[in-house]
Amino acid sequence: MSNINLIDSFQEFKDFKNIDRPTVISVLEEVFRSMLRKRYGTDENCDVIVNPDNGDLEIWRTRTVMEDGFSEDDDLEIELAEVKKIDPELEVGDDFIEQITLESFGRRAILAARQTLVSKVLELEKDEIYKKYKDRVGEIVTGEVYQVWKKETLVLDDEGNELLLPKTEQIPADYFKKGDSVRAIIEKVEMVNNNPKIIISRTAPEFLQRLFEMEVPEIFDGLITIKKIVREPGERAKVAVESYDDRIDPVGACVGMKGSRIHGIVRELKNENIDVINYTNNISLYIQRALSPAKITTIKLDDEEKRAAVYLKPDQVSLAIGRGGHNIKLAGKLTGYEIDVYREAQEDDEDVDIEEFSDEIESWVIDEFKKIGLDTAKSILELSTDELVKRTDLEENTVKDVLDILRSEFE
Structure with missing residues (x-):
């Protein structure tokens, strides 16, 4: 037939x-x-x-x-x-x-x-x-770059299925070319014009969580739990961990001997700084740990408003805020508290509050300095013009004018 x-x-x-x-x-x-x-x-x-x-x-x-x-x-x-x-x-x-x-x-x-x-x-x-992919949302997938466009990258999995990695889901330092191997998490799966559209992500907090599960057996086995992850992709991440076994140090287990476990994750995330923090129900202690590496002198909590006033020595303020404000921003996201940083006054310090210059410096300029924890004249004078321009949204000329006004006070 x-x-x-x-x-x-x-x-x-x-x-x-x-x-x-x-x-x-x-x-x-x-x-x-x-x-x-x-x-x-x-x-x-x-x-x-x-x-x-x-x-x-x-x-x-x-x-x-x-x-x-x-x-x-x-x-x-x-x-x-x-x-x-x-x-x-x-x-x-x-x-x-x-x-x-x-x-x-x-x-x-x-x-x-x-x-x-x-x-x-x-x-x-x-x-x-x-x-198949709807059931795998949240899992890590490995694929090969097939084509790179301006707004997204096409990745093929082992079976030749098409996965899309949008630019918004890539770490800023990511650079791919055809043939490169890529690891990412399956972010979402949807049907568009009767075709499955699989979106993968390298910026999602879950991607960092899966990497920890792969590198740290205690997390995979459930002996250590990741309570929360917050990220500024490519810049900094904070991971709160808790151990169910008193004999296991959760932070030490995640970092590994001489950083052996965390180094692989940092490399995968293009040198993203990862702070692993021991979780606690004590909010005051939790905020202190979240603001690491800065050392805090005093904390005042407002539980109703979910705000925390943190007082530090002058040399610790910039550490608490971090480059680009990432440290304080992530600490706030991790703890759920709005954190305000204050420079602790020294007894022998003849400093002047920035507000006292309101007749010479416009209020919005003063607010810009206070946003990054610089609320006194000397705290501003301790930093260079370039550093102040980088940390605030102020023009270089404005910063120079402010510095001149403050220097004249002490001269």
Whole structure:
């Protein structure tokens, strides 16, 4: 039987990477049954047999033998006189079974069926990819860069499925070229115009969590729990950890001997600074740990407003705020408190509060300095012009004018 026109590429159907063999067989069978219904009005009296190994097809049609002139439905019944020409031994009431060949459907029907078959299998494959990745959201996936565009990068997984890594989900220092290996987390999966769209991310906190699970066996085994992660991708991250076993130091376990465990994570994240902090329910102590490496002198908490006033020695203020304000911002996100940093006054310090210069310096300029913890004249004078421009949103000329005003006070 020449069924080769319809399923000559059965091999490509049965080897579809995301569809199992029984599913493909059921699709094939449904396509053939659709052809039978179009031609005979029904497929109830037909058997469709598809060989799962090579795609060979057999279609058998059964009709009841009726007395001449008593056949009411040619699709289900056949008259005795017609049957006798084919099989003289059959009698009224017997089943007449005949094999239907594909050629009998005609070339046009065969081509239409093949087109339907291809589209159904492709649709099935898309559904399977969607379901597979929908269940894997939050997992790490490794792929190879296939194409780099301005706003996103196309990555192929081991099975050739397309994954999208948008620029917004890349670490600022990431630079990819075709053929590079990429690790990321599956961020979300959605159907767009009937096509699965798989978004992966390297900036999500969950990506850092999965990396810790891979590098630290105690986290994977559940002996250490990651309570919270906050990140400024490529700059700094803070990870709060807690141990369920008093014999295990959670921070030491995460960092490893001489930083052996955390070094791999830092490299993967393009030298992102990672602070591992021992979690505690004591908010005051938690904030102190979160602001590490700065050493805090005093903390005043306002639990209703969720604010913390932190007082530090002058040389600790810049450490608490951190480069670009990342340290204090992440500490606030980690603890859930708005943190205000204040420079602790020294007894022998003849310093002057910045507010006392409000008649010479505009209030919005004073606010810019206070935002980064510089609330006295000497705390501002201790920093260079370049450092002040970098930390605030002020122009260089404005900073120089302020410095001149403050210096004249002490001169």
